[in-house]
Amino acid sequence: MPLTFLLIARLPDGGAEAFDAYEGAVLPLLAEYGGRLERRVRSLDDGTEVHLVGFPGEQEFEAYRNDLRRAEHAHLLERSGAAVELLPVRDLTSRNPPSGR
Numbered sequence: 001m002p003l004t005f006l007l008i009a010r011l012p013d014g015g016a017e018a019f020d021a022y023e024g025a026v027l028p029l030l031a032e033y034g035g036r037l038e039r040r041v042r043s044l045d046d047g048t049e050v051h052l053v054g055f056p057g058e059q060e061f062e063a064y065r066n067d068l069r070r071a072e073h074a075h076l077l078e079r080s081g082a083a084v085e086l087l088p089v090r091d092l093t094s095r096n097p098p099s100g101r
Contacts, residue, residue, distance in 0.1 A: 006087045016046045
């Protein structure tokens with residue numbers, strides 16, 4: 001069953017550069033596991049970044065999370081000081097289409 005996650009990263013002042021380096025190393029790995037970055041946005045003050053990420057299933061997600069190349073770059077995430085929250089989510093768009101207002 002496909003999985004979708006919302007990742008919320010709270011970045012302290014000065015943390016964006018190290019966080020960008022981490023993301024630059026690990027986001028390209030998504031495709032190897034059938035993952036896709038649907039959306040990546042950051043607040044104007046560089047304090048919060050949000051990703052919407054999908055995987056074909058739990059097995060692919062876990063394989064991505066356990067990829068040793070991610071672990072090799074974990075020091076960048078730690079150096080960024082980011083507080084990361086990962087939430088499984090579901091799409092409600094088809095149930096409540098935008099009203100156009």
